[in-house]
Amino acid sequence: MARTFKSKYQYSDITAKYYWLNRREFIASGLATLGLASQALGSVGDEYVLSAFSKSQFSTDQEPNSLEDITTYNNFYEFGTGKKDPMKNAHNLTTKPWELKVDGLCNNPSTYSIEELMAKYPLEERIYKLRCVEAWSMIVPWIGFELNGLIRDSEPMNQARYVSFETLVRPEEMIGQRRGILEWPYREGLRIDEAMNPLTILSVGLYGDILPKQNGAPIRIVVPWKYGFKSIKSIVRISFTEQMPATTWNMQNPREYGFYSNVNPNVNHPRWSQASERPIGGGLFASRIPTEMFNGYGEYVADLYTGMDLSVDY
Ligand SMILES: Nc1nc2c(c(=O)[nH]1)N[C@H]1C(S)=C(S)[C@@H](COP(=O)(O)O)O[C@H]1N2
Numbered sequence: 613m614a615r616t617f618k619s620k621y622q623y624s625d626i627t628a629k630y631y632w633l634n635r636r637e638f639i640a641s642g643l644a645t646l647g648l649a650s651q652a653l654g655s656v657g658d659e660y661v662l663s664a665f666s667k668s669q670f671s672t673d674q675e676p677n678s679l680e681d682i683t684t685y686n687n688f689y690e691f692g693t694g695k696k697d698p699m700k701n702a703h704n705l706t707t708k709p710w711e712l713k714v715d716g717l718c719n720n721p722s723t724y725s726i727e728e729l730m731a732k733y734p735l736e737e738r739i740y741k742l743r744c745v746e747a748w749s750m751i752v753p754w755i756g757f758e759l760n761g762l763i764r765d766s767e768p769m770n771q772a773r774y775v776s777f778e779t780l781v782r783p784e785e786m787i788g789q790r791r792g793i794l795e796w797p798y799r800e801g802l803r804i805d806e807a808m809n810p811l812t813i814l815s816v817g818l819y820g821d822i823l824p825k826q827n828g829a830p831i832r833i834v835v836p837w838k839y840g841f842k843s844i845k846s847i848v849r850i851s852f853t854e855q856m857p858a859t860t861w862n863m864q865n866p867r868e869y870g871f872y873s874n875v876n877p878n879v880n881h882p883r884w885s886q887a888s889e890r891p892i893g894g895g896l897f898a899s900r901i902p903t904e905m906f907n908g909y910g911e912y913v914a915d916l917y918t919g920m921d922l923s924v925d926y
């Protein structure tokens with residue numbers, strides 16, 4: 613049933629229609645001057661041409677947030693700590709050429725360009741809910757491919773139990789990296805079975821186009837059943853390890869941010885409740901909605917945690 617449609621502004625499917633609707637709305641919203649509009653859009657540029665993509669059974673049928681919501685309310689500390697800093701500063705990042713290195717405990721380490729990855733792995737649209745640990749959420753129509761194909765092709769050794777990820781370090785272009793807000797590079801990690809789960813994707817686009825820079829161009833991870841900080845942006849390295857890798861927010865404050873960080877309404881953050889969340893884009897007085905276990909993805913991922921106490925391994 614997977615329908616294939618081409619990217620680059622083709623009015624050929626519901627998703628493309630969303631794109632156009634949002635775009636019109638966006639242009640009408642007062643950012644109409646070209647300069648501002650393209651800045652807010654994070655220079656969705658000509659860096660890469662997205663290959664054709666198909667729809668996915670894993671997409672939610674909830675309506676995606678507008679492109680404006682998705683590109684103007686971001687966490688990307690490499691570009692500053694304010695929600696609008698990434699939109700203002702990420703255009704400085706050079707995303708082409710870009711290399712993604714795969715190394716560590718595997719028999720087939722390799723380095724890939726973005727073009728090679730897009731040619732090798734078929735792209736799909738995945739409309740997922742993103743739930744930040746700060747208790748807000750949005751619906752994002754990502755385009756990407758399952759990480760498990762790349763993992764299989766890398767032939768991990770038997771000892772490999774975890775996969776770690778690293779973001780680029782380039783303080784000349786990433787203004788936030790000139791200060792020690794976090795320990796750079798930003799690092800994340802998954803257990804290998806979590807990384808192999810079909811929901812875990814490498815995203816190269818959203819809304820039918822390549823990734824805006826503030827969303828982690830040219831390639832980022834998306835793990836929809838975990839808090840947003842696990843979905844690491846602008847990655848340059850994937851490594852297979854035997855030991856649980858060090859991860860940025862866990863290093864920063866292990867009491868507040870665990871390695872697993874599965875969305876869990878029953879385990880509160882020490883400074884705020886995780887029982888509910890604020891959907892972005894609903895306006896100032898929009899009501900909060902209850903947070904779902906595993907962000908609503910339990911049917912696909914609950915098995916990964918059988919026998920674990922998730923209030924201990926939070
Ligand atoms: N390299 C890097 N990746 C990152 C972050 C970051 O600061 N640096 N922030 C994380 C957080 S806290 C969230 S909620 C999501 C936000 O993704 P979005 O801006 O595309 O919605 O990115 C995550 N990935």
Ligand SMILES: [Mo]
Pocket residue numbers: 687743744745746839840841
């Ligand atoms: Mo977040």
